[in-house]
Structures are given as C-alpha cells and as structure tokens.
Amino acid sequence: MIDITMDMEQYDCPFIDTTADHDVAFSAVQWEFDTATESLETRMVVEGEDRHDLADGLVALRDHDGMAEYELLRKTGGVAQIRTVIHETAAMETIRDGGGYITGPFYIEDGSELWHVGFDDRGDEDGTLAALDRRNEFDVIEREEPQLPELQQFVQNAGAAMTLVEGCQDLSPVERQTLEAAATEGYFESPRSATLGTLADKFDVSKPAVSKNLRRGQRKMLQRVVDALEELDDPSDPGSNHE
Numbered sequence: 001m002i003d004i005t006m007d008m009e010q011y012d013c014p015f016i017d018t019t020a021d022h023d024v025a026f027s028a029v030q031w032e033f034d035t036a037t038e039s040l041e042t043r044m045v046v047e048g049e050d051r052h053d054l055a056d057g058l059v060a061l062r063d064h065d066g067m068a069e070y071e072l073l074r075k076t077g078g079v080a081q082i083r084t085v086i087h088e089t090a091a092m093e094t095i096r097d098g099g100g101y102i103t104g105p106f107y108i109e110d111g112s113e114l115w116h117v118g119f120d121d122r123g124d125e126d127g128t129l130a131a132l133d134r135r136n137e138f139d140v141i142e143r144e145e146p147q148l149p150e151l152q153q154f155v156q157n158a159g160a161a162m163t164l165v166e167g168c169q170d171l172s173p174v175e176r177q178t179l180e181a182a183a184t185e186g187y188f189e190s191p192r193s194a195t196l197g198t199l200a201d202k203f204d205v206s207k208p209a210v211s212k213n214l215r216r217g218q219r220k221m222l223q224r225v226v227d228a229l230e231e232l233d234d235p236s237d238p239g240s241n242h243e
Contacts (some may be wrong), residue, residue: 001119002143004143005142008113008115012089015061015113025108027108028042028044029043030043041083041085048079054080071084091136094131097128100124166224178199
C-alpha cells in the first residue's frame, strides 16, 4: 500500500468554492461513495471565524449548483454539523478510475482540500497522478509506503489512540488549560521552573484552586493512559507483546 497526502484544488467542488469565498473550513466526519449514483455522502463539521461567517458559508454551500442534498444537523456559535450529498468531481473520478481510494478524513480551507489517498502499487499511483495533473492543481505533501508489520501495528493500536483522545475530550476547559500551562511552563520538570504559585497567578486563582484543577486533570488522563496501556498489552491478544 502507498499512502499519499495531497493538497488539492478542485474547480468543481462546492466545498472548495465555498471556502474560497467565505471564512469557513470543513472537516469530514463520515463519507460514503455510492457507485450506482456516482455521488458522495458526507457528514461534515463546519467552522467559521464567527457565527456570521458560518451562516454566510452555510447558505452559499446550500445554494451551490454542485450540491445535490444539504441538511443542517446542528449549529452552536461558530460551529455546525451538516450532512451533504455531492456529485462525483472530476478529480474523484480520476482517482477511482486509476485504482486509488480515500484512506482518511479530508479537510478543506482557503480554497484547497487536504486528501489522504491510497494506491496498491506504484504503477497505479504514477498513472493517476499524471492524469490528475492534466486537469487539477495539487501538491503531494507527504508519501508513505508502510510495510505489512507497520500496517498491522497501526490497526492494532488504533483503539489505544482513541482512548487517549477520549481522555483529552473528557477534560473541562479549565483542566485542559491548567495542564497545558503546567506542562509548557515546567511544573512537571525536575527541578521545577513553575510552581503552584506561578500557575495560580497566571490564572488569577488561589493555589488550592489551581492544585484541584491539576489533580482532576491528571486523574482523568492517568486513567485513560492506564486503559490505553491495557489495550496495547492485552495478554489475551495473540498479537500482543506481553510475556
């Protein structure tokens, strides 16, 4: 497998058109290509500079000629979640015809789109990129050719990685900010270059308050780390390194 990351400009993509004209960005949460109708269904998180930019961007996307279906699922402040269906773009068709496939979520901002595309061999990759180059502007910004053991390890460790991500999401904004400040300013170093007093001054709270926020954040993250370690080293897993 060959995995490449591309910065792609598509002239017939409604998402790219919208980000070129409005201060919004799209992040794919779910995507599914229907070969029968040659259309792409997605669920996107949309971020705007503020709620006004978000509203203008959503209206422009909804009214775009290339939009087959549009549904606003929810919106809070400058962030929204939408479900859309668009017709297959020329670049999508070229990649599929060349044996390529999407390997990860895509991100769209400022008139270009970050794609993660996979190929099974170099011949497919070279032919598809040459075909794309005739009609689209793009840059390959990263290329990897992982071996089977690396792919296996990536798949096996995906659950542990999600456990750590969920731990970060469990933190309250105050706990996250306190942990970030403690780590970047040297509270956990030996000797310490930050103290409870300096952290308390930074957030304009008492020492007991900043200590409580630190302990809560550390407790949540430590439990997630322990859970992740158990997933990495499960003795019941035949692929585990546990001895």
